[in-house]
Amino acid sequence: MSIDIQIKELDEQPAMKVVALKGELDILGGKEFGKIILPLIAEGNFNLISDLSQLEYINSTGIYWLMRCFSILREKGKTFKLVGIKEQIKEVLEVVGITKIIPTYTTLKEAIADRKGIK
Amino acid sequence: MEKTLKVGIKDVSGHKDAKLIKVIGDLDKNSVVILNKAVEQDIEQGIINLIFDLSELDFIDSSGNLCFIRFYARMKYRGGSVKFFKINDKIREILELVGISKIIPSYESFEKVLLSFKEEKK
Amino acid sequence: MKILKMEITPDFGFVPGIRSCIARVAYGFGFDDREVYQIETVVDEVCNNAIEHGTKGDKKIKIECKFSNRQIEFIVKDSGGKGFNAEEIFEHNLNLLKKDLMGELSALVRRGRGLIIVQKLVDKLNIKTGKDGTTVRIIKKAR
Numbered sequence: 001m002s003i004d005i006q007i008k009e010l011d012e013q014p015a016m017k018v019v020a021l022k023g024e025l026d027i028l029g030g031k032e033f034g035k036i037i038l039p040l041i042a043e044g045n046f047n048l049i050s051d052l053s054q055l056e057y058i059n060s061t062g063i064y065w066l067m068r069c070f071s072i073l074r075e076k077g078k079t080f081k082l083v084g085i086k087e088q089i090k091e092v093l094e095v096v097g098i099t100k101i102i103p104t105y106t107t108l109k110e111a112i113a114d115r116k117g118i119k
Numbered sequence: 120m121e122k123t124l125k126v127g128i129k130d131v132s133g134h135k136d137a138k139l140i141k142v143i144g145d146l147d148k149n150s151v152v153i154l155n156k157a158v159e160q161d162i163e164q165g166i167i168n169l170i171f172d173l174s175e176l177d178f179i180d181s182s183g184n185l186c187f188i189r190f191y192a193r194m195k196y197r198g199g200s201v202k203f204f205k206i207n208d209k210i211r212e213i214l215e216l217v218g219i220s221k222i223i224p225s226y227e228s229f230e231k232v233l234l235s236f237k238e239e240k241k
Numbered sequence: 242m243k244i245l246k247m248e249i250t251p252d253f254g255f256v257p258g259i260r261s262c263i264a265r266v267a268y269g270f271g272f273d274d275r276e277v278y279q280i281e282t283v284v285d286e287v288c289n290n291a292i293e294h295g296t297k298g299d300k301k302i303k304i305e306c307k308f309s310n311r312q313i314e315f316i317v318k319d320s321g322g323k324g325f326n327a328e329e330i331f332e333h334n335l336n337l338l339k340k341d342l343m344g345e346l347s348a349l350v351r352r353g354r355g356l357i358i359v360q361k362l363v364d365k366l367n368i369k370t371g372k373d374g375t376t377v378r379i380i381k382k383a384r
Contacts, residue, residue, distance in 0.1 A: 004371030022371070036356075036370065043357045123257075148253050148289050180285045181355040188349055209278055216361050218349055 003029030004054075005036060012112065014119070015046035022054035025062030034065045041072055047118060048073055049111045053084030063096055070102050079117045083108050124150035126157040134236065136199065137168035139229065143175040146183035154186060167199025170232050173225075174205035184217050191223055200224075202232050243270075243308045248301040251292040251319070260284040263306055263315070271311035271383045279362045280313060280381060286355035287317045287377050294321030294375055311383035320374035 004022040009015070019037060023029060041048060048069065052058075066082070073080040082104040085093060093099050105111040125143040138161050142154060158169065169190055191201045203225035206214060214220055226232045245266060249255050264281035272280065291302050300320045307314040356377075360366050365380040 002372050004369070006367075006369040008367050009365045032370075036368065039354060039357055040360060044360055145257065147257065147285060149257065178281070178285075180282060180289070181358060182289070185350065188346060192346055212275070212279075213282060213358065216358055222346075222349055 003032055005033060007037070007040070009046075010112065015044075016049065016112070017046050018049045018051050018108065020051040020054065024057040025055060025065065026057060026059050027061045030061045030065040033062075034068065037065075037069060038072065041069060041076075041078075045076075045078075047079045049081045049083055049108065051083045051108060052089070053086065055086060055089060058089045058092060060096070063093065063098055066098065066102065077119060079103075081105060081111045081114075083111045124153045126154055128157060128161065131168075131170065131233075133233075134168065136166055137170060137236075138166050139170045139172065141172040141175070145178040146176060146186065147178060147180045148182040151182050151186045158190070162193065167194055167197045168236075169194055169199075169201045170229070171201070171203050172205055172229065173203050173207055173210065176207050176210055179210045179213055181217075184214075184219060187219060187223060202226065202235065204229055204232050245306040245308070247304040249304065251295050251302050251321075253289065253292055256285055256288045256292070259288055259304065263313075266306070266308065267313055270308045270313065272313075272381075273383070276381070276383055280315075283359050283362055283379060283381065284315065286359050287315070287379065290355050290377070291317045291319040291321075291375065294319045296320045296374070312380065314378070314380050316376065316378045318374065318376040 002023050003025060006020040006022075008018050008020070010018060021029075021033065025033060050066065050069070070080045080102060082093075082099075082102050084106065085099075085104060090099075103111075103114070103116075105114070123144055124146055127141040127143070129139040129141075131137040131139050138158075140158060144150070146154060171187075187201065194201050201223050203223055205228065206225050214225075224235070226235065245263070247259065249259075260281045263284045264277050267277050267280045288302075288304065296302060297320045303316075303318040305316045307316075356366070356368075359379065363379045363381045365378075367376075367378040369376045
């Protein structure tokens with residue numbers, strides 16, 4: 001129903017941002033998320049980590065938006081990672097197979113430390 | 120007195136369907152309505168080529184950019200054009216960041232704009 | 242660090258004055274002409290977005306600048322629950338125009354959006370948005 005979005009820049013080189021999502025990534029939340037994030041990543045020049053540790057709910061529309069982030073970033077030669085997926089949404093993501101496509105980590109530290117794909 | 124936007128519109132000799140429009144000051148969220156109002160009557164009366172003199176345009180934001188993009192869309196739809204000349208140095212970076220210069224052509228002078236019409240006719 | 246704070250009713254009429262004010266102050270902190278102009282643009286775009294979102298009830302839009310030598314930190318907070326919907330109106334209007342123009346123009350419209358321009362002109366851009374409003378925080382350093 002509602003989603004809070006926080007985009008923060010990390011002190012990393014090359015440029016890296018974290019988008020933390022709180023609430024629900026459903027039809028409305030997903031639209032909001034897409035409206036804000038997609039133009040920024042399409043026109044920006046940074047790697048992105050999505051912190052899902054406060055995401056309570058995700059459905060297929062939400063997953064669609066995450067996949068769009070992933071494909072835009074990949075086209076730009078940038079990385080997209082998921083962090084802190086909660087137990088309750090883990091199953092949905094695994095059933096859809098997203099976790100096989102987008103790298104996932106337990107903590108932000110691990111996600112930042114993995115330099116694979118970062119030029 | 121707040122510095123806002125002044126618009127001056129002139130005919131273009133030899134081109135009945137074109138107008139020369141000088142924009143002076145700041146084209147921002149507050150002042151786009153001034154530009155739209157000024158140009159609207161000419162557009163309604165069938166003008167299809169808008170030539171903007173930007174030499175004294177000191178400031179432009181996303182609302183201003185959108186205003187130009189809309190003019191472009193409307194004129195293109197009629198088979199016309201939008202052209203800029205003498206882009207003020209101050210706003211050049213913003214226009215380039217937005218990428219407007221890739222779609223709306225700009226020239227060094229009014230004479231060069233008129234020449235471009237001749238070239239296009241060939 | 243020197244601090245400049247403003248609280249305003251969400252009214253676009255404030256913006257030209259605010260952006261000029263902050264830009265002029267920035268001159269005194271090591272920014273050159275071009276950077277001051279960029280700051281003016283950034284302040285304009287961020288303030289316009291905040292006013293667009295609006296505020297709830299009696300709340301005001303909060304603007305805060307923290308100046309230190311060769312750096313400005315600029316924070317704008319609104320309490321509106323409208324999100325970034327205002328830009329939908331632009332898109333909707335464009336959709337009324339001929340479809341085949343949409344391709345080249347929609348990229349332009351996207352690139353021209355306030356926050357996209359801002360992102361290119363600053364060193365750090367943080368956005369926090371939700372039902373309680375939006376806070377935008379930027380940091381720009383003089384080269």
